[in-house]
Amino acid sequence: MSSLDKKLIYDKMKSLYSFMEYFSPKQEELFIEGMFSRQFTPGSVLMEDGFSCNNIFFILDGSIRISRISEEGREVVLYRIHRGDFCLMTAYSIMTDTDFPAIAQVEEQTEVIALPAKVFKQILQENPQLQSFIFASSLNRLKDVIGVLENITFTGIKQRLAKFLIMLANERSSDKLKITHEQIALEIGSSREVISRTLKNLEEEGAVQLSRGRIQILSLESLKKIILL
Amino acid sequence: MSSLDKKLIYDKMKSLYSFMEYFSPKQEELFIEGMFSRQFTPGSVLMEDGFSCNNIFFILDGSIRISRISEEGREVVLYRIHRGDFCLMTAYSIMTDTDFPAIAQVEEQTEVIALPAKVFKQILQENPQLQSFIFASSLNRLKDVIGVLENITFTGIKQRLAKFLIMLANERSSDKLKITHEQIALEIGSSREVISRTLKNLEEEGAVQLSRGRIQILSLESLKKIILL
Numbered sequence: 001m002s003s004l005d006k007k008l009i010y011d012k013m014k015s016l017y018s019f020m021e022y023f024s025p026k027q028e029e030l031f032i033e034g035m036f037s038r039q040f041t042p043g044s045v046l047m048e049d050g051f052s053c054n055n056i057f058f059i060l061d062g063s064i065r066i067s068r069i070s071e072e073g074r075e076v077v078l079y080r081i082h083r084g085d086f087c088l089m090t091a092y093s094i095m096t097d098t099d100f101p102a103i104a105q106v107e108e109q110t111e112v113i114a115l116p117a118k119v120f121k122q123i124l125q126e127n128p129q130l131q132s133f134i135f136a137s138s139l140n141r142l143k144d145v146i147g148v149l150e151n152i153t154f155t156g157i158k159q160r161l162a163k164f165l166i167m168l169a170n171e172r173s174s175d176k177l178k179i180t181h182e183q184i185a186l187e188i189g190s191s192r193e194v195i196s197r198t199l200k201n202l203e204e205e206g207a208v209q210l211s212r213g214r215i216q217i218l219s220l221e222s223l224k225k226i227i228l229l
Numbered sequence: 230m231s232s233l234d235k236k237l238i239y240d241k242m243k244s245l246y247s248f249m250e251y252f253s254p255k256q257e258e259l260f261i262e263g264m265f266s267r268q269f270t271p272g273s274v275l276m277e278d279g280f281s282c283n284n285i286f287f288i289l290d291g292s293i294r295i296s297r298i299s300e301e302g303r304e305v306v307l308y309r310i311h312r313g314d315f316c317l318m319t320a321y322s323i324m325t326d327t328d329f330p331a332i333a334q335v336e337e338q339t340e341v342i343a344l345p346a347k348v349f350k351q352i353l354q355e356n357p358q359l360q361s362f363i364f365a366s367s368l369n370r371l372k373d374v375i376g377v378l379e380n381i382t383f384t385g386i387k388q389r390l391a392k393f394l395i396m397l398a399n400e401r402s403s404d405k406l407k408i409t410h411e412q413i414a415l416e417i418g419s420s421r422e423v424i425s426r427t428l429k430n431l432e433e434e435g436a437v438q439l440s441r442g443r444i445q446i447l448s449l450e451s452l453k454k455i456i457l458l
Contacts (some may be wrong), residue, residue, distance in 0.1 A: 153305045
């Protein structure tokens with residue numbers, strides 16, 4: 001990366017990460033000198049259980065899914081990070097020198113800016129705005145995980161599924177959803193079998209129509225009613 | 230609280246909170262001047278959904294349970310804080326000016342040291358050791374919540390129950406456990422009905438014997454086998 005490229009990216013980052021406005025000239029220099037860019041394609045793994053990590057990642061573009069995977073291979077999505085976030089898990093591993101057995105998987109074409117841990121720590125120590133940002137990030141991730149936990153504990157599977165389908169239809173502005181039962185199970189913390197059975201049940205009620213790898217929503221109203229049950 | 234009392238408590242805190250060793254004389258003075266002590270009896274609520282909070286709490290003694298409660302009144306325990314911890318939720322509410330709808334309930338006689346948010350923020354800004362402590366705390370709480378989530382997602386109810394009974398028996402060094410089905414449901418994220426049914430099932434298998442408000446473990450071996458299923 002040329003120093004001009006670096007300066008351009010640095011300026012782009014400044015608009016995403018407001019704490020960078022408070023960098024001293026010295027800190028800016030350290031950051032620019034240490035930073036490097038990495039591109040990841042969908043499906044690639046940025047970090048996983050036991051990975052050793054010497055850099056902190058800032059997400060410039062794309063989407064990364066942070067999950068935990070059980071010994072039997074079941075996955076539960078903890079949260080996602082996007083443009084303007086940073087990867088708390090890598091910061092955690094580095095700063096506490098412990099293993100954080102999570103997996104960070106790239107979902108869309110993703111560009112991250114990596115900063116060597118040493119540089120990050122040095123700036124962190126001197127910059128209260130960066131500290132606030134890190135603190136806020138960790139609390140937001142805590143909130144995310146509590147949300148997932150609540151969703152799983154407090155909501156029945158049928159309600160969770162209905163909620164998820166509505167959310168997905170909104171997100172994609174379509175009532176024809178291309179998604180496998182496996183993927184849904186992963187998203188809402190259940191098993192493929194349970195999802196298939198519950199979808200079948202929704203089909204019998206006339207709320208959806210199932211075909212291979214696709215779910216068509218027939219009645220948004222029915223789904224909404226289920227959520228209110 | 231006399232200034233002698235304050236100085237004594239401050240010294241006691243120093244042995245619990247290592248970041249206080251790095252306080253400047255000015256910070257020490259600010260802390261001592263601002264701090265005050267609060268005692269809570271078991272069952273009392275320290276903070277709940279929508280509570281307004283102007284102080285940060287450090288736990289000097291006792292145990293506080295942090296939970297979320299669903300609209301239908303179901304509770305899920307997120308984590309517990311003890312001597313040497315601080316209450317992240319209050320810090321969160323204060324620092325982000327948002328509601329964190331959790332409930333903090335005192336389980337044992339508890340002594341906390343409260344520090345006005347203003348003082349806390351001022352010291353936080355100047356003291357990297359306090360920042361590290363806060364960061365580590367929030368990550369540890371995140372780990373706790375992920376643990377609860379995993380436990381709920383990855384483990385079947387029977388395994389969870391067996392695990393919990395073994396843990397409790399170890400903790401209390403007794404195989405006669407005084408605990409209600411309601412309390413167990415709360416601890417492992419289930420409903421009273423499901424717990425009663427699963428316990429009945431364990432009784433039929435000869436692993437436990439049930440009586441009112443009490444569970445006697447008959448075969449630790451059987452319980453351990455269930456976990457390995």
